[in-house]
Amino acid sequence: MKLPRSISRMDAVALAMLGALTLAVIIVPMVSHQNPLAIGDVLALRLLPPWSRDVHGNFHLLGTDRFGRDLFVRMMLAGRVSLAVGLAGSLLASGVGTVVGAVSAWVGGVVDATLMAIGDALLALPRLVLLLVCAALWRPGLATVVAVLIATGWMGVARLVRAELLGVKAQPFVDAATSLGASSSRVLWRHALPNALGPAIVATTLGVGNAILLESGLSFLGLGIQPPQPSWGNMIAGGRDLIVAAPWVAIAPGLALIATVLACTLLGDALRDRLAGEQGSTLRDRA
Amino acid sequence: MHPPAVLRRLAGALLLLWLVLTITFALIRLAPGDPAVFLVPPSATPAEVARLRTELGLDQSVAVQYARWGRGMLRGDLGESFSLRQPVVTALAQALPVSLGLGGMSLILTFLIGVPIGMIQAIRRGRPLDHALTVATTVVYAAPSFWLALALVAVFTYGAAAWGLPPWLRLPAFAMRSPGAELHGWAAALDLARHAILPVTILTAVGAAGIARYSRSSIADVLSRDFVRTAHAKGAAPVRVYFRHVLATVLPALVVLFALSLPGLVAGSIFVEAVFAWPGMGRLMVNAIVARDYPLVMGAASIYAALVLLANLAGDIALPLVDPRRRA
Numbered sequence: 281m282k283l284p285r286s287i288s289r290m291d292a293v294a295l296a297m298l299g300a301l302t303l304a305v306i307i308v309p310m311v312s313h314q315n316p317l318a319i320g321d322v323l324a325l326r327l328l329p330p331w332s333r334d335v336h337g338n339f340h341l342l343g344t345d346r347f348g349r350d351l352f353v354r355m356m357l358a359g360r361v362s363l364a365v366g367l368a369g370s371l372l373a374s375g376v377g378t379v380v381g382a383v384s385a386w387v388g389g390v391v392d393a394t395l396m397a398i399g400d401a402l403l404a405l406p407r408l409v410l411l412l413v414c415a416a417l418w419r420p421g422l423a424t425v426v427a428v429l430i431a432t433g434w435m436g437v438a439r440l441v442r443a444e445l446l447g448v449k450a451q452p453f454v455d456a457a458t459s460l461g462a463s464s465s466r467v468l469w470r471h472a473l474p475n476a477l478g479p480a481i482v483a484t485t486l487g488v489g490n491a492i493l494l495e496s497g498l499s500f501l502g503l504g505i506q507p508p509q510p511s512w513g514n515m516i517a518g519g520r521d522l523i524v525a526a527p528w529v530a531i532a533p534g535l536a537l538i539a540t541v542l543a544c545t546l547l548g549d550a551l552r553d554r555l556a557g558e559q560g561s562t563l564r565d566r567a
Numbered sequence: 568m569h570p571p572a573v574l575r576r577l578a579g580a581l582l583l584l585w586l587v588l589t590i591t592f593a594l595i596r597l598a599p600g601d602p603a604v605f606l607v608p609p610s611a612t613p614a615e616v617a618r619l620r621t622e623l624g625l626d627q628s629v630a631v632q633y634a635r636w637g638r639g640m641l642r643g644d645l646g647e648s649f650s651l652r653q654p655v656v657t658a659l660a661q662a663l664p665v666s667l668g669l670g671g672m673s674l675i676l677t678f679l680i681g682v683p684i685g686m687i688q689a690i691r692r693g694r695p696l697d698h699a700l701t702v703a704t705t706v707v708y709a710a711p712s713f714w715l716a717l718a719l720v721a722v723f724t725y726g727a728a729a730w731g732l733p734p735w736l737r738l739p740a741f742a743m744r745s746p747g748a749e750l751h752g753w754a755a756a757l758d759l760a761r762h763a764i765l766p767v768t769i770l771t772a773v774g775a776a777g778i779a780r781y782s783r784s785s786i787a788d789v790l791s792r793d794f795v796r797t798a799h800a801k802g803a804a805p806v807r808v809y810f811r812h813v814l815a816t817v818l819p820a821l822v823v824l825f826a827l828s829l830p831g832l833v834a835g836s837i838f839v840e841a842v843f844a845w846p847g848m849g850r851l852m853v854n855a856i857v858a859r860d861y862p863l864v865m866g867a868a869s870i871y872a873a874l875v876l877l878a879n880l881a882g883d884i885a886l887p888l889v890d891p892r893r894r895a
Contacts, residue, residue, distance in 0.1 A: 401586035404872045406834030409852060413591055413864070416598040416856045493711055497838060500713050501853060516714055520842075523721040524729075534714035541709035 291550035294543040301540060305359035308352070314338060316353040317508050324348070327526040342532045345518065351529065355536055358510035361422065362540065365505075366492035369429030373491075374484040376430055377437025378477070384438065385445035386468050396442070399435040407432050411494060415503045425504050429491050437480050437487075444476035451475075482552040489544030496537055512537045576883060580876040584869070591868045592636065595861060596629055602649050602859040623649060636865065645869070646862035650854070655866035658851060663870060665743070666840070666847035670833035672767050677774030677832070678825055684775065685782025686809065692787055700779070707776035712835065716769045716842040723765060738765050741844045766839045770832060781824070782817070789816045819890035826882040830874040 309316065324335050325348025333339050334348075342351040380399070384392045402410060410432045418424040448454065449472060457467045498504030499513030507514055512533040519530030603619045620626050624635065639646055645655035684704065688697045707715075724740040726732075739745065739762050750758050789795065790813060798808045837849030848867060855863035887893040 397583075397586065398590075401583050401590060404583050404587040404875045405591070405868065406830050406871055406875065408834040408837060409868065409871045412837075412852060412856055413594050413868070416600075416859075417594065489709065493709075496711050497713065500711070500838065501841060503853075513711075516711075516717070520717060523717055524725045527721060530714070530717055534711070534718075537714065538706060538710045542706060545705060545709055 290546050294546035294550070297539060297543040298547070301359060301536075301543070302363060305356045305363060308356035309360070312350070312353045314350045314353050316349055316357050316510065319347045319349065322348045327522070327529070329526075330528050330532075343526070343528050345515075345529050346522065346526075351532055354510045354515065355512070355533055358512050358515055358533060359536060359540070361505055361509065361511045362492050362495060362537070365422065365425055365429070365495045365511075366488045366540075366544070368426050369433065369491035369495070370484050370487035372426065373430045373433030374437045374480055374487065377434035378441050378473075378480055380434060381438035381441030381480075382445060382468060382473055385442040385449065386464070386472075392442075395438070399438055402432070403435050408494070408497070411498065412503065415498060420503055420506050422505060422509075425495050425498060428498075429494065433487065433491070437483055440479045440483060441473075441476055444479060445472055448472045448476045478555045482548060482555055485551050486545065486548035489541040489548065492537070492541055492544070573880075573884065576880060580880060584872050584876055587872045588640075588865065588869060589633075592633060592865060595856070595859070595864050596632075598859065600859045601625075602861060605858045606649060636862075640869075645866040648855075648863040648866075649860045650858045651860075651863070655862050658863060659848075659866055659870060662846060662848045662851040662867075665845055666833050666836050666849065669763070669766055669770060669836045669839065669845070669847065670829060672763070673770035673774055673836075674825070674829055674832050676767065676771040677778055677828070678821070680771065681775035681778025682782045682821060684779040686786050686814070688779065688783040689786035689790055690809065692790075697783075701783070704776040704779045707772055708780060710773070711838070712769050712773050713838040713842050715772065716765070716839055719765050719769065720842070740765060743845055762843075766836075766843045766845065769839050770836060773835075774828070774832060778824070778828075782821070785817050785820060786813060789813050819886055819893070822885050822889045823882040826878045826885060829878050830871065833874060834871065 321335075325344055326346050328334055328340050328344040328348075330343040330351075331341065332343060334344070338350075340350050340352065342355065345351055345354065380395055384395045405413075411428055414428040414431050415424060418427065454467060454472055457471045458464075462471070495504055495511065496513030496516070499511045500517045502514075502517065505511035505514055507518070515533040516530050516537075519526070519528075519533070522529045601616075601620075603616050603623060603625060607616055607619060617626075624632060627635075636646070645659070647653065648655050648658055651658050684700060688700050691697045720740040723736065723738040727737040743759060743762050744750075744755070745758050745762075795808060795812060798812050799805075803812075833848065836845075836847060837853065839845070840847045840849040841853070848870065851863065852867045852871075854860075855867060
C-alpha cells in the first residue's frame, strides 16, 4: 500500500518530538540551578503561576507546585523516569516474549503447550488487574514498575513470535540451513527468528507508549513511582485537588504525557505500515 | 459453532480460569505483608494478632489454605472478606453492577460513535476532515483517562459554577448520588444519570478514539478492494455501497472486537472510579490488594477472569452469526 505523504511527514514530526523531549529531560535537570526535590521557602514560593519570577528572582517557566518546587524542572526529571520505564518495560517484556515464543515454536510438544497455557492464563486477566496484583509483590518504585510491566507484557509478543516462527519454520530456507549442517539453535537464532520479528518490533514500539501510560496510571493510584521522586503520573495526582486553585500543576505533566505517548503511537503506526502491513489491532488495555 | 465445540471451548475456559486463579493465589500470598496486621489497631499485642490469624485461618500452611479456597470455589463459596467483614459475594454484588453499568454503557456508545467516525475518515481519506479527525482521535487515544477526567471536572464542575453557566451544565463530579438527598423513582434515576455523564463520557471518549483508529484502517482497506469499485461502477448509491458492501465486510471483526472490549473497559474504569469516587470493582480491587484481603482479591480476580473468558466465548459464538463464511 502506498503511503500518503502526510503519514511520513507525521512520523518525522514524531521523531523530532521524541528527540527534543529526550534531549530536554537529560539536559534541563543538569543545567538547572533549581533543586527539583528540595523543599525550601514554601510560603513564599508555592503555587506561583507559569511565566513568573519568585522573590529570589528565579524564573519559573511553568510555575511552582504546592511545595514551591519548579514545575518545569520536575517535569523534565519525571520525563526521565517515564521514558526510561516506557523503553525498559516494553523492550524487556518483548525480549522475554521473543524468547518464550521462539522456544515454544521451536521445541514444541509439552514445552509449547505449557508455555502457551501460562501465557493464555495470564491473558485471562485484564492487564491492568494483573498489573495491580503484581505491583503488590514488591515495594513500590522504579524497579517494581519495570518488573511488573515485564511480567504482564510478554504474552502478546510471545504469541506473535510463535505464530510467525511456525510460518517461517515451513519455508525452504530453513530446510536448506538444516541440511547444510547448521545446528537447530543456530537455524533458530540466525535464520528463522530474524525473519519472524517484524510484528514483534511493531508491537514493541506501540508498547512503549502503552507502558508509559500504565506507569503513569500506577503512579496516579499511588502504587508506582513514589514521591518525592517525580513521575508524570504522581505529579498529576499531586495536582488533583489543585485543579481550581492552580490548574497548571496537573495540566503540565498531562500535556507532556500526551505528547510523549502520541509521538510513540505515531512512530509505531508508521513502523507498522512499513514493516508488517496488516498487523493485529492497535487497541490496548489503557490507563 | 456446533454445541460440542462450544462445550469443548467452555471446558478449556474453565481450565484457564482455574489456572489464572491459582497464579493469582500464589502471587497475592507471595506479596509481603500480613493481613492480620492491617486489621488490628496499632496498640494490639502480638497475642491478639496471633489470635486473629488463627481466626482467619492464616496460621495454616499455604497448601491447606489453597485446598480450602479450592473446596469453597467448587461449592460457589468465595469466603468472607477480611477487611469488610462481610461475604465476598455481597461485596462483589454491590460493586459489579456499578462497573458493568459504566463499562457496558460506555462500550455501546464507544462503538456507536467510534465506527461512524472511522468510516467518515476512511471515506474522506487524505482530506482535511480526515486529518483533523486523525489528530483528534490520536491525541485522545494518547491521553490518560484520569487526566481527561480531571480536566472535565475542572470545566464542568468548578468552571461551570464559576462562570455562572446554567444549572443543567453544572455536572456533579463525585459519587454516584447526591449526598443526603432522599430521591425515588424518576428523580433518583435522573440524579444517577447526571452523576454518570462525566465518567461515561471519559470512558467513551478514550474507547471511541481507539475504535475510530481501528475502523479507519480496516474500512480504508476494504474501500480499496475491487468489489467496491465494481459496486460503484454499476451505479450503486454511495450509501448502499458503504453500508451493504463495506460495513458488512468489516462487521464480523467489529462484533468480535465489541465482545472482547468489555473486560478492558470494566478494568479501565479503575481510574475513572478513582477520580469520581464510584464504588465499583476497580476501587474494590485496589483496596483489597492494598489491605492484603486475600478472599476479596480472589473473588474480584474470579470476576475479571470470568469476564475475559466469557467475552472470548461470546466472540467465538457471535462470529458465525455475523459471518456466513464461518458457518459450518
